[in-house]
Each structure stands twice: as C-alpha cells, then as structure tokens.
Amino acid sequence: MVSSKSNVILFDSHCHLTDRAYSLNLKEVINRAKDTGVKYLLTAGLNRSDSKNSLKLCHEFDSIYCSIGVHPHDADKFSESELTEFKILSKDNRVKAIGETGLDFFRNYSKPENQERAFRAQIDLAKELNLPMVIHIRDAYPQTMKILKENGYFKGVLHCYSGDEAFAQEAIKLGFYISISGSITYDGNxxxxxxxxxxxxxxxxxxxxxxxxxxxxxxxxNEPAFVRYTLQTIAQILNKDFSSLAQITTDNAKRCFGIQD
Ligand SMILES: [Zn+2]
Ligand SMILES: [Zn+2]
Structure with a gap:
C-alpha cells in the first residue's frame, strides 16, 4: 500500500470529472486527489456539451485542465458546425488538447464511417490549433495508424493504452506519448x-x-487519488523508485499538454 504521498507531484492525465458518479461530492474527490499529491488533472471531453462542462470545471477548481472533442462513441452525432465552437472554446488557456477522439470498433456505439469522419476532422482541428490530441483506440489499431499517417499530424497521447509493443514503438517514433491506466494493476495484464x-x-x-x-x-x-496505485505498479515493473517516476510522468504530461507552471 502506498500511503499519502504529499511530497510527490502526480498528474492524472485522463479522467472524466463531469461524470454523474461525482455529482454529489466532486469537491471531496478533488481534495482527496490533492491530499495524495495529484496536483494536475486533465478531464477529457466526450462531446460538445461535455466539453463545455469540462471547461466550466476548470474554472471552478485550480489545477484542472481539459480536452475538448467528440468521443468515438458520440461520433454519430458529430457535425462540422461543432468545429467552430471548439475553436472558440480552445481560446481558453485551460483547454490543453483536442479529444478524446479516435476509433472504437469494439463497442461500435457509432458507425465506423462516422467515427472516421469525426476523427479526421479533429486531427485537422488539432493541427490547425497546434494542440495535442487525446486519442482513444479500441480494436482499431491499424485503422487508427492509417488515418494518423494520412493526416500527417502526430502530437498527443494514446490514452488508456491497450495495444501491442510494435504499435507503441511506432507511435512513440512518430512523437506520441503513451498513457497507462489502472488496468496495469490487474492480474495477467x-x-x-x-x-x-x-x-x-x-x-x-x-x-x-x-x-x-x-x-x-x-x-x-475510480477517482484521481487512485492514480498512485497505477504508478506504484509501474514502479514495480520497472524496478524504479516511486517518486522519481512521479516526477518523470508529471513532467511528461506537462510537456505533452504544454503546461508551464
Ligand atoms: Zn476517457
Ligand atoms: Zn477513452
């Protein structure tokens, strides 16, 4: 067990603080995150209204940043007119990325062709705004790589990574960061x-x-305070010290999202 690590600074690079799971006690959740050293949080937008709500939260609490975009699950509802709105929202300096976007052919809650259309549009938007992307991929690794290469923009993070070693290496060579979620703590991962x-x-x-x-x-x-268990498992896998990995992963996320302070 890792106890309270107030001497380390952690960055939860992907969470959904707008989720109704927190509607009764978001303040407590954020305070618990702070108490365990999670100084930075990025809450990821899922669609137009969720992106707006995410940005609103950034102004209610310190140290929360957001990404704005349309999740592949919501791609059926995506329309080009949203891009103008996202451009306006992106002027706020708490907006640090476009997404989450990508392809999810496991659930297929939206039609694959609509997922691809929304993904391509968001790559173009990120490129135009020079922002990193938060990319979600499930059962769609080759298709995602094909689209990324066709669009020629390689800035951002592959969140909740679940692909293989070869894909990770290729993405890293292109310039991407890889984010690891709590599933790394599960047996047989x-x-x-x-x-x-x-x-x-x-x-x-x-x-x-x-x-x-x-x-x-x-x-x-789940809640951001638990990110330390994920880092603890990674520290064991790499045989590295928890606090130096905390520093490294926090610096990486700050660099990826262009956060200076
Ligand atoms: Zn997410
Ligand atoms: Zn996701």
Whole structure:
C-alpha cells in the first residue's frame, strides 16, 4: 500500500470529472486527489456539451485542465458546425488538447464511417490549433495508424493504452506519448513488456476515472487519488523508485499538454 504521498507531484492525465458518479461530492474527490499529491488533472471531453462542462470545471477548481472533442462513441452525432465552437472554446488557456477522439470498433456505439469522419476532422482541428490530441483506440489499431499517417499530424497521447509493443514503438517514433491506466494493476495484464520497452520520457499515467479503478479498489468507482496505485505498479515493473517516476510522468504530461507552471 502506498500511503499519502504529499511530497510527490502526480498528474492524472485522463479522467472524466463531469461524470454523474461525482455529482454529489466532486469537491471531496478533488481534495482527496490533492491530499495524495495529484496536483494536475486533465478531464477529457466526450462531446460538445461535455466539453463545455469540462471547461466550466476548470474554472471552478485550480489545477484542472481539459480536452475538448467528440468521443468515438458520440461520433454519430458529430457535425462540422461543432468545429467552430471548439475553436472558440480552445481560446481558453485551460483547454490543453483536442479529444478524446479516435476509433472504437469494439463497442461500435457509432458507425465506423462516422467515427472516421469525426476523427479526421479533429486531427485537422488539432493541427490547425497546434494542440495535442487525446486519442482513444479500441480494436482499431491499424485503422487508427492509417488515418494518423494520412493526416500527417502526430502530437498527443494514446490514452488508456491497450495495444501491442510494435504499435507503441511506432507511435512513440512518430512523437506520441503513451498513457497507462489502472488496468496495469490487474492480474495477467499484457502491457508489462510494452512498458519495459518504452522510453521513460513518453510515459504518462491516468485513471480514466470513474472507470477502471486500480487494485485495491477494482470494481469500485475510480477517482484521481487512485492514480498512485497505477504508478506504484509501474514502479514495480520497472524496478524504479516511486517518486522519481512521479516526477518523470508529471513532467511528461506537462510537456505533452504544454503546461508551464
Ligand atoms: Zn477513452
Ligand atoms: Zn476517457
């Protein structure tokens, strides 16, 4: 067990603080994150209204940043007119990325062709705004790489990474960061060798809260304070010290999202 680590600074690079799971006690959740050293949080927008709500939260609490965009699950509802709105929202300096965007052919909650259309439009938007992207990929690794290469823009993070070593290496060579979620704490997780092969300056950590709570809280509501369990597991896999990895992953996320302070 890692106790309160107030001497370290952590960055939960991907969570969903607008989720109704927090509607009754978001303030407590954010305070618990702070108490455990999570100084920085990026809450990821899922669609037009969620992106607006995410930005609103950034102004209610210190140290919260957001990404704005349309999740592949919501791609059926995406229209080009949203791009103008996202451009306006992006002028706010708490907006640090476009997304989450990408492809999810596991759930296919939106039609694959609509997912691709929304993804391409958001790559173009990120390129135009020179912002990094928060990319979600599930059962769509070759298709995602094909689209990224066709659009020629390689800035951002592959969040909640679940792909193989070869894909990770290719993405890293192109310039991407890789973010590891709490699923790394689950028995039999296949990412251990991926992490061992990664250059440390591309590694980020996240909760994807309220989903994917790490052990010892697996199955419960996740929250940013739990990101330390993920880092603890990574530290064991890499045989590295917790606080130096905290520093490295925080610096990486700050560099990825262009956060100076
Ligand atoms: Zn995602
Ligand atoms: Zn997410």
């Amino acid at each position: 296949k990412l251990k060798s991926v992490i061992k092969q990664m250059p440390l300056d591309r590694l980020m950590i996240e909760t994807d809260a309220p989903y994917l709570a790490p052990v010892p809280n697996r199955g419960k509501r």
